[in-house]
Every structure is written in C-alpha cells, then in structure tokens.
Amino acid sequence: MKKNTHTSCENCVSKDEGIFCDLEMPEMAEISNYKINNTYKKGQTLFVQGNHPFGIYCISKGNIKLTKTGPDGKETIVRIAYGGDILGHRSLFTDDNYTATATAMEDTDVCFIDKKFILKTIEQNPTVALSIINKLSRDMGAAEKKLSSLHQKNVRERLAELILSLKATHGVKEGGRWKIELKLTREEMATMIGTANETLIRFMTEFKDAGIIEQEGKVIFIKNEEELLTWANLNY
16 A cells, blocks of 8 residues: 555545535535545555444545455455445444455555544535435445345346446447446456356357457457347346
8 A cells, every 4th residue: 555645635536426526615625634545556455354444435546346255265246346436434333343355456546534534524514424325325225236136137137237337337438339447357257246157258258149248358348238238137
C-alpha cells in the first residue's frame, strides 16, 4: 500500500457516483481534509475476513473483489466493487467483524474514513445517511437477486446473467460490440456463478460458437446482447 498526496473529493474521478456527491462544498471539503488517500497494488488486501472494522473505504479508481472463505477453505467472490463504491459500510452500525476479504484487482485508489468521523458526519448530514441507506438497500437487493439466480437458474443462464452484469458496470461500446473492461480469470468467473471451471469453459465455448460473445485473451466482447438477454432468462 502506498499513501497518495492528498486528493480532494471535489476532484475525485468517481465523485458523481459516491455517497458524498450531494453534499454542499463546505461539508465535502471537511471530509476531504479528514480522509486518508491510499493506492493498493494488484493483489494487496484492504481488509481481511474476520478482522474488526475501523471505518469505511471509498473507491476513487480501480476494482476490488470481495471474497468469502468457507470452512473448507474454498474462496468465493461475493461481488466486485468499483469507482464510486464504498466498502465496510455494513459494519458502521454494528460491532460485526468483516464478513469478507477485500483485494485489489489492479492498482486501485481508495480513501479511508474512520468510523467515528463518518458517524458524526451522518448525524450532521441526513443526506449522507440517506445515501448509505440507499446503498445498503441496493446491496441487499443484489444479494437477494444473486441468491435467487443460484437456486432457480441453470449454469448457462447464470453465466449469461454474469456477462450482462459485467457489461452494465464495466462495459464500453466499441464499434458494433461491447467490450468488458474487467479481466477475470476462469476461476474467478466460475466462483461467481457457483460452478466448476470445466463447466464454465464449456458454456463460454457455446456462447462463442453461437456468435454471442468473442474473447481476446481475458477480454470478453458481447456481439449479440439481445440473444444474451434471452439466454439469461431475464425479465427485462
């Protein structure tokens, strides 16, 4: 981990996506003066499952994977956080330890705000409290959707749904196709949809043969989003 020179919230590249985006300038400046800016190299951990939380992390730039390790030692990716996202917010109002491990997937700029200060900010600024409640609600909705998908959909449908969700968060239009600008290993993708690597590879090949996706190294391109939506069995 490397400490950065101080960067203000006002100049953050993900300011419009964060929980502080609706604050007035004086309040935002106060948070800027208090927070700590760090850069985590690829593979470095921000916090570890089971450790006690001391505040929240706000991602300025980059991607962080949150993983849970089961009793059998198997690691599963719970979700991927990106610019504008916050981590550790669930523990703000409880004494629970971290339920997952956060690891940088690339060089990632992150700001840390300790628990005492953020709770004070919440008391003084209802806008921040509402933003965090909104964030918690979205997280709960996403968790319920993922649980439902694991129980009700087959592997092919779950894989199609995963690719579409990656397109929504990391997709960039490139000509007549969508490029997913997040490189995941086969193992990482397999854990995200609860399947074996061999099964994932088989269905990725099936999608390629059907002309739905293309792959260049670890980079995935969506060629036929409409068909992918059909295979995902989504209601939109």
